Amino acid sequence: MNDYIKKMTTHVSVRDFKDIPLSPETRKALLTAARSASSSHFVQAFSIIEITDKTLREELADITGSAPYVKNTGTFYVFVADLYRQSRLLIENNKKLDGLTNMESLIVSIVDTSIAAQNMALAAESMDLGICYIGGIRNDVRKVSELLKLPKYTFPLFGLTVGVPASKNKVKPRLLEKNQISENYYPHEQFADLKEYEKVSKEYYSSRESNQKQTSWSESNVAFFEEIRRPEIAAFLKEQGFQLN
Amino acid sequence: MNDYIKKMTTHVSVRDFKDIPLSPETRKALLTAARSASSSHFVQAFSIIEITDKTLREELADITGSAPYVKNTGTFYVFVADLYRQSRLLIENNKKLDGLTNMESLIVSIVDTSIAAQNMALAAESMDLGICYIGGIRNDVRKVSELLKLPKYTFPLFGLTVGVPASKNKVKPRLLEKNQISENYYPHEQFADLKEYEKVSKEYYSSRESNQKQTSWSESNVAFFEEIRRPEIAAFLKEQGFQLN
Numbered sequence: 001m002n003d004y005i006k007k008m009t010t011h012v013s014v015r016d017f018k019d020i021p022l023s024p025e026t027r028k029a030l031l032t033a034a035r036s037a038s039s040s041h042f043v044q045a046f047s048i049i050e051i052t053d054k055t056l057r058e059e060l061a062d063i064t065g066s067a068p069y070v071k072n073t074g075t076f077y078v079f080v081a082d083l084y085r086q087s088r089l090l091i092e093n094n095k096k097l098d099g100l101t102n103m104e105s106l107i108v109s110i111v112d113t114s115i116a117a118q119n120m121a122l123a124a125e126s127m128d129l130g131i132c133y134i135g136g137i138r139n140d141v142r143k144v145s146e147l148l149k150l151p152k153y154t155f156p157l158f159g160l161t162v163g164v165p166a167s168k169n170k171v172k173p174r175l176l177e178k179n180q181i182s183e184n185y186y187p188h189e190q191f192a193d194l195k196e197y198e199k200v201s202k203e204y205y206s207s208r209e210s211n212q213k214q215t216s217w218s219e220s221n222v223a224f225f226e227e228i229r230r231p232e233i234a235a236f237l238k239e240q241g242f243q244l245n
Numbered sequence: 246m247n248d249y250i251k252k253m254t255t256h257v258s259v260r261d262f263k264d265i266p267l268s269p270e271t272r273k274a275l276l277t278a279a280r281s282a283s284s285s286h287f288v289q290a291f292s293i294i295e296i297t298d299k300t301l302r303e304e305l306a307d308i309t310g311s312a313p314y315v316k317n318t319g320t321f322y323v324f325v326a327d328l329y330r331q332s333r334l335l336i337e338n339n340k341k342l343d344g345l346t347n348m349e350s351l352i353v354s355i356v357d358t359s360i361a362a363q364n365m366a367l368a369a370e371s372m373d374l375g376i377c378y379i380g381g382i383r384n385d386v387r388k389v390s391e392l393l394k395l396p397k398y399t400f401p402l403f404g405l406t407v408g409v410p411a412s413k414n415k416v417k418p419r420l421l422e423k424n425q426i427s428e429n430y431y432p433h434e435q436f437a438d439l440k441e442y443e444k445v446s447k448e449y450y451s452s453r454e455s456n457q458k459q460t461s462w463s464e465s466n467v468a469f470f471e472e473i474r475r476p477e478i479a480a481f482l483k484e485q486g487f488q489l490n
Contacts, residue, residue, distance in 0.1 A: 001274045004249060004371035008364055009281045029246045031426055035419045036254045037363065040380050041469050042462070044420050053429045080431070085424070085439070086466050095471040103482065103489075104383065104475035110352060111380075111402065114359035118282065119253055121360075122367060126249035135285050135356075138349065149430040158356065174280045175289050179330070181276055184298045185394040186325070194330070217287070221331050224286050226340040230349035234490045237348065244348075244489050245479045 007125060012171055014130025015069045016210075017163035022074040026127060030075075030162060033123030034116040045109035046116050046157075047082045049148055050075060059147060064136030064159065074129065074163030078137060078144070079117045081109040083153040087241070100153065101243045113157050124162045134159035141236045152241040169208050173200045175217075194218060252370060257416055259375025260314045261455075262408035267319040271372060275320075275407060278368030279361040290354035291361050292327045294393055295320060304392060309381030309404065319374065319408030323382060323389070324362045326354040328398040332486070345398065346488045358402050369407045379404035386481045397486040414453050418445045420462075439463060 001009075022030075027050070034048060051057045060078070061070035070076055083100050090097055099105065121131045137144050137159045144156045174180070176197050178187065194217075201217035215223075237244060246254075267275075272295070279293060296302045305323070306315035315321055328345050335342055344350065366376045382389050382404045389401045419425070421442050423432065439462075446462035460468075482489060 001270075001277070002371055004252075005274050005278050005368045007249075008278045008368065011281050011283065013283055025246075029250050031422065032246070033250050033253045035422075035425065036256050036416075038256065038258055038366065038376075038378050040378065041465075042417060043466060043469065044425065046425070047431065048426050049430065050426070050428050056429055083470075084431075086470050089439075089463050089467050090470055093467050093471075095467060097470075099473045100470045102473060102476060103479040105470065107355060107383075107402075107478065108380070110355050111359045114356045115363045115366075118360045118363040119367070121283065122364070123250045123253065126247055131283075133283050133285065135353070138352075147430075149433065151431060151433070154431070157352075172287060177276065177280075180280065180289065180291070181293050181295070183295050184301055185294065185392075186292065186329075186396060186399070188394065188396070194334075218334050220286075221288060222334050222338050222340060224288065225328075225331050225335055225342075225345045225350065226338075228344045228347060231347060231490075233352065234348040245476075 008122065010171060011125060012169050013132040014165045014168055015066070015132055016166040017069055017073040017130065017161070018166045019072045020074055020164045022162065027075060029127070030120045030123050034120040037115045037119040039112045040108045043086065043108060043112065045081060045083055045086070046113035047080045047154070049078045049080060051078065056147060060137065060144065060159070063140045063143060064134050065139060066134055066136050069132060070134055070159065070161055073161035077120070077160045077162070078148060079113050079157050079160060080150060081113045081155040081157045083109050084151045087153045097241070101241055102245055106237070106242050110157060117158070117160055120160060120162070129162050130165035130168065132161045134161060138230050138233065141233065155237060155240060167210070169210060170204070173204050253367065255416060256370060257414050258377040259410045259413055260377055261411040262314055262318040262375065262406070263411045264317045265319055265409045267407065272320060274372070275365050275368050279365040282360045282364040284357045285353045288331065288353060288357065290326060290328055290331070291358035292325045292399070294323045294325060296323060301392060305382065305389065305404070308385045308388060309379050310384060311379055311381050314377060315379060315404065315406055318406035322365070322405045322407070323393060324358050324402050324405060325395060326358045326400040326402045328354050329396045332398045346486055347490055351482070351487050355402060362403070362405055365405060365407070374407050375410035375413065377406045379406060383475050383478060386478065400482060400485060412455070414455060415449070418449050
């Protein structure tokens, strides 16, 4: 395993940053990394908005529910799944938008955006910066969309905080390989057994340095999914012009 | 810009591979990289299926429309957005599934899966292997799902070919920074001008080593989106249990 991959295996999300801004060179490198990723049919269906205005950043931070570490990281980016460019091109060329607004195209833009963000995340970590994805901007997509003046055919997918870590947790133990990886077909049998991983994850949560809890991966997932989270996402996507069909 | 990021900027999708299998160590490293990425609330909502069966690989390759380079790469992986594990946990705990089947949760699983795949892609490139995302497995999601025996609450998002490149194209010029990156709000004004990029992209397509074309980014995007692609995706997702609500 080379150093590049070893570095990947040390990934933890950072939620405790020093209040140090990032240099223009660093930010440039992050954006270049993001823009170098793969893109489906090279549609490049994303935009990145860097939040430099203090008031705006505070407003967004409050929406995320992760205010302490969204306000004080080096930089906060919002990643927008974006088919607005193409909608304009289609309209200019007197074409219908049905091919742009269906589920397939929405998925293309979400995948493109995620891949670009992960390039930025790894670029940041290669410079010994820490990152945290902030799905919390989806807590109020309408408000975020208004604040960022997003046009139709766009969707604020997540934020990404990038900064100098003040502290870090231990690397979280992943699902066991047999729970997640298989050959030729879905791992129905191996999957049935999550017990081994339960033990591993329980031990992690009870022994990590901060935010210790008596829980396991399964318990934490049941708690997460038994709640209906962000029930307005589908309606918002429709307002943005996606037909979800 | 460090070497790690420089490497990212050399990314091109590879569609011409030597027929050389990948060693067990290499495949292990790729999978470890994928499993080390960030995950929303650590739900780890993906599975990876490695296609080692020759007949199955040929069947999948034919579906993708990219048969030559799906059949003959070192390895072909299918990335599955996967909430099946959590559905079982909820059922075992007598909980409703509405929190798992809504649009928000589907997005969480698509993002998790994409981020994991991009880790694998960059890990591959760090070992001087080439990769190509294969969205073409969505050409017939029902058939792919049947072949891979996918359970409910899963979605075959894309394939990833990884192998030893036989040849490579030049790096594609990305949208200009002003077309894609902005501060504090969506770049409405800067975006209006794609003309500069049109010139750059035209030159790229007409001068690259293989598959030269007289087209521009805008023309190629209009052609891509004026067609309604994969119109059955939404219906398939509903069959898989996602409510798209």
